[in-house]
Amino acid sequence: MANTDSVSVRVFSLNCWGIRYLSKHCPQRYAMIGEMLTKEEHDIVLLQEVWSEKDYLCLKKKLACTHPHCHYFKSGVIGSGLAIFTKYRIHDTFVYRYSLNGYPYMAHHGDWFGGKAVGMAVLNIGGLTANVYVTHLHAEYCREKDSYLPHRVVQAWELQQFIRYTSAGADVVILGGDLNMHPQDLGNRLLRSYTGLQDSYLETAKFDGCEDGMTLIAGNPFITEKELGPFEKGIRIDYILFKSSSGAVVRCDSMSTTKGSVPDHPFPYSDHEALTAELRLESCSPAETGADGRSKAQDSTAGRLAELVDIVTEARTEVKVGLHCAERMRYTAARTGAMGLALLFLELAIAAVPWLALGAEQPFPRTSFYLLAALCFAILLTTSLLYVFYSMELKSLQGAEDQMRLAVGSLQEKLRGFPLAQPHNPPRRPPEGQEPGAFPPEE
């Protein structure tokens, strides 16, 4: 890390809306995306919703010269839809699949089948180790009555954990993707506060793009009014986030988004707008960031800790709501299953009476008998599967709730031991209160 020159890295992120046969003009749009990427030659390209591996392989072929290194993150039944193309060699990759991701029976929403995840690629940019993350969280289909909110909050929780722990050895952290959360949504606050990631839209020196950095806009022909709901002009749900470390300082020189149309083409690249951020990476020696190897700008303050406690507590409440719902659903599944079983026994009992009293007439027409039995079996099978599914959902929600409880306890203890609270006295339990614990990368 002797290199003190700065490196400029152009990062691109786009949700490609690539559901074969279902997304409008899918092949044409992929052709446009490939063309644009070969022309623009971004350093790092992060794509989401590349649902078909064939489309990924087509892009790989097309970008072989401009982006020789790439990786497709595999996960779930269909795949994670996440891909990275880059000019830098990919040294290693790692993928974390979220424990919760919607419901399999909500097939029309389809999120469950996607195996949503966060993918990580380790690159070496001008002598700096850069951990680049790409992710796509569960969609929000109805903001007023968002039944997926606990799932998205748990995903945001797992995302921050994954980034926080895996990036401790990295000089630079870059995250791009469709978070499906507005800038001030709970999950977004949780992610940014806990990891210290900065939003390139808010940090950029220059910006050229949609109003308020929106990435889902009314001007996009693939977007219907209904999708935007009360946000008539659009919403900002796609992000490029970044973070400096003790080894490097990252700044955002400029940022841009597409604006709902592409010159010389009848439609845009996707239903989402594409983001491009120009980041400047400057390596620095530990001396510049203090002898303890930690950047002063990132030192935890009591205020930040207190804010974090509030956010995690809020997230915990949301997860508890999800727990309550999942428990109720599991109870309903169990009750319906029990009713199906009772119906089956009743039917068998009625059928058995004339069979025992030999010669008496069978009260059931055969067809009805078999159809009713089939119905009972179908109920039993469905409710059993649902029971198992809800049990897994409960386990994941309880797990996240447990982790949040622990984290809040630890944060509160740190807060109690914080020097600002007791200006000149040493804190009561110095080693546990101040040493790096829950915050390895930041403290």
Place this chain on the structure above:
Amino acid sequence: MANTDSVSVRVFSLNCWGIRYLSKHCPQRYAMIGEMLTKEEHDIVLLQEVWSEKDYLCLKKKLACTHPHCHYFKSGVIGSGLAIFTKYRIHDTFVYRYSLNGYPYMAHHGDWFGGKAVGMAVLNIGGLTANVYVTHLHAEYCREKDSYLPHRVVQAWELQQFIRYTSAGADVVILGGDLNMHPQDLGNRLLRSYTGLQDSYLETAKFDGCEDGMTLIAGNPFITEKELGPFEKGIRIDYILFKSSSGAVVRCDSMSTTKGSVPDHPFPYSDHEALTAELRLESCSPAETGADGRSKAQDSTAGRLAELVDIVTEARTEVKVGLHCAERMRYTAARTGAMGLALLFLELAIAAVPWLALGAEQPFPRTSFYLLAALCFAILLTTSLLYVFYSMELKSLQGAEDQMRLAVGSLQEKLRGFPLAQPHNPPRRPPEGQEPGAFPPEE
């Protein structure tokens, strides 16, 4: 980290074999385990196969005074079976669920339902940040024809990735658990070589326990001869591993195992033997480990890199065998499903002929008709589920194979640029060849 005194930490690990109503003398054994733990007062207790949360809660109650901090790692349908009890405050936890873990239809082996995972707890021991991991990999039911080998290798791969990336910010790493692998098995070599974890049995100054550190022994009354196969005396599959870092040196002062029986009790704690390791943690300043903050003892050597390339290549071959099997199974599922569908159409066609030629006699007795239709539906449903399952298995195996390919490429490039190969010339591509990339915690 100004503290230069050493801290002694007693770590305990046991696979509790806690399947309620199925494992022999389960409640009595839990009572014995609880009693022993309160008496012995280990600093960190890592338990596996605590399948019932009720048993965990019982232990939690019993150990409230000796081990006030604990966590149960939730995952899957039943749970991960992993628990940690400790004297130190748990600052944070994180869990990674393995992407592959056997087959749901192998219900008698039951691994799939367990949601096997690796759990991590962040502790603060005498001012040092210790990442403590507990895990349990897929069992080996038949060593000669081990159809789960690719799954276990992928689990070992994910385990090393998880530990390597999440421990970069830790001073001390401790892993305890039932790896279900012999000391020289592929997965074990992969884990130890990649992470740099040391085996406390091999490193200990004093040892008291079973011959060769075995943890599944013929002398244990719960173990049958059949289970041990050709290894008449027993095998070593449970481990306590540890790792030093730039901030601390870890040594193993002594190690012991139980020996198949417990004084004053008619049977032992479990079918596995329990392990206890006494680790000595010594914090050290970066100056002692070199200006770059990395321990000299852990510097990568060309020999180590070459060994790693060989091991990852071997693992890749094993994963490819698994891929081949999964592809064949998926093909078989698809073919059987198609046959079920054809049979259903045939039946409907035969039934439809007399229905179209009005008045002709129905060739099918009704009961047979319905039974055959039900059979066809059952075949279709089962094969569809299997097809989806094998698709997910293929995705996970392909994902691991992709990651291994990338890793081998990156390791080989490092090896080419290694100074030992070109003693006094600068390597051709210095920034990419030598900077920390694939090995954040060790290089």
